[in-house]
Amino acid sequence: MISFTDIGRSALMGLSSHKSRTFLTMLGIVIGILSIMVVMSLGQGANELILGEFQKFGPNNIFILPGRQPTGPSGAASTLLSDSLTQKDLSDLENPANVPEAVGVVPVVFGQQPMVYESQTYTAMILGSNQDIARLFALNISNGRFFDSNDVADRAPVAVLGATTAKELFGGNDPVGRKIRINNQILQVIGVLQTQGAGSFINFDKAVIAPYPIVQDNILGIKYFQRIVVEGSSPALVPAMIKDVTTLLRNNHNITDPSKDDFSIQTQASIAQTVGTVTSILTVLLASIAAISLVVGGVGIMNIMLVSVTERTREIGLRKALGATSGNILLQFLFEAAALTVLGGCIGVAGGIGVSWLVSFAANYWWGIAFPFVISVSGILLGVVVSGTIGLVFGIFPAWRAARKSPIEALRYE
Template sequence: MTARHLFKTAIKALKSHKSRSFLTILGIVIGITAIILVMSIGQGAQDLILSQIQGLGSKTIVVIPGREPTGPSDVAQVFSDSLKERDLNLISRKENVPNADKIVPVVFGGESIAYGNETYRATVLGGAADVFEIFDIYPAEGVAFTESDVRSRQAYAVIGSKVKDELFGGDEAIGQRIKIKEKNFRVIGILPQKGQVSFFNFDEIVLVPYTSAQDSLFGIKYFHRLIISADTEENIPRVVEDLQATLRNSHNITDIEKDDFFVQTQADLAMRIGTVTSILTLLLVSVAAISLVVGGIGIMNIMLVAVTERTREIGLRKALGAANRDILRQF
């Protein structure tokens, strides 16, 4: 029995059971497609998240208040008031952190922004004047607020492109006053379309001096984050060590296990997110692989049924001199 004859016999058998053959092949196709799609989506999501994180700059270091979470039950520890103005003053001294290039205190929260009869919910981000350089985004229209504006607690706002469109439409926004928590802020600048950078969508953001945000909007005397830019990538480990030493001294901490803050570099964050997304992708691939296994079991069942249905044919072929090898090749 030649290979050509076996192929013709197989095609004939498939055609005689079209529905069964179609469903069997469909199960395998769905399984393989699901695995490919899940892997592609997982890798794409990981690349997107990492690119957004890296948009903050490879030399950026973030100090976060609270104990570093080790699991879901520790997440609340992140929301702490341990970073104060005194800490900012200490790490701003060159003798304490000599390799720090820029230091930006940050406070943030979601608030409703109002202008006339229009309202839009956006992220209000209070920062120092260097916040524009740290995030590498500058007003496309108008100006940014200055360090003098921060010190004098000016009620100035630089708004994202979507905030401008939602509140003002095609009207002029520069010089107009918007309301945040019933407090008036004058729009002095409009950001270009930027999208997501790190954990902030700069199209849906309102940037204000952090002093104004602390006093007028959030009523706090602490910072949610301290964002530091190292002078070079090679000096990042040294900056991290200096930050930890300075803050531990400021907080009278002698046991590192009792740190009420943690320092995170972009490399640390990228590694953690990469690990999480890889685990999620593996989990999803495992689930998708079940479809492939089910399809394989379906084929096994169909093959068993095919052999059972053709028992008489097999007996006849063997009676006519077919060897076991020939029967096996046929199926």
């Protein structure tokens, strides 16, 4: 009786003596596994990225938006034009007597404006706020300083540049101390932010931040705020804080009927709920793409296996003529298919990890999106199990069919 190692050796000899066939077959498996893995890893990464953005809001904070509760894309746009949040609202919110739970109130105004330094022009977002925005969004300074409460109170014409803005306007030079012009307002640069990475609802890298009074009056020409963020001390206090803020704003705006509120309040939880729909659509989309790549990869593996094993029908006939039993033949092809799928699987998984990493790297490098590098374990499992099973089944099935024939039938096969 032939030994197990000899069958294994025959299988390896079969693989190594037909290198291009082995390579192509393995390629089928590699691509099958790789495509599933990459799709699932990127999908998971995108999901984490989106969810992570909303985590950044912080569970302690509430966002006050002007206008009615947004009810759709046009509703969301209308909040930007609404002018219901006033300086008085801000001052009242800052008063601890009104909202005792708040530890900070951060107003936000913003608009796209061309910024000019000497002959350089760069259109970016001008963001008006107070000193607390740095803490709220964990903005770190790489050079110079952030503006403080005195700068805000004094309407100081100072600005802090995002990393990209600084690079676009000043190249390699140090911007601190120099002056830029935005909509005829001269601002002195006092600091540059570290690269924050994009993806949050504000891209700080491509922004310029200045004290809000000067931005409101001298640059954007508005009297209202587009957002007010109220920072609480703990998530447990958020409901009480919402109640206080709502009462205060209704009083200020003379609203008695809650359905006529001209502001809305968002929390991390309410935003997560809103985007839940988006992410579930994303999940369905990704699952469909993964399923399609699974089918495409599977059919690819099936084809190459069927062809490469079927073309060896004569070899099977010869081996049987020389004394191989059907069992020997099956075992040899099982070995070959297993070796191919295991090796192809390893390469596919490694390649899948590599491609996923490359995509997240490219997203960071070229588009400045902090795309997380995720290895989807379910992607690996799904890819390896499905591709492996298909590889094994279609590596053995044609061999089984050929081994069942009489040796002479298999030998005569063309």
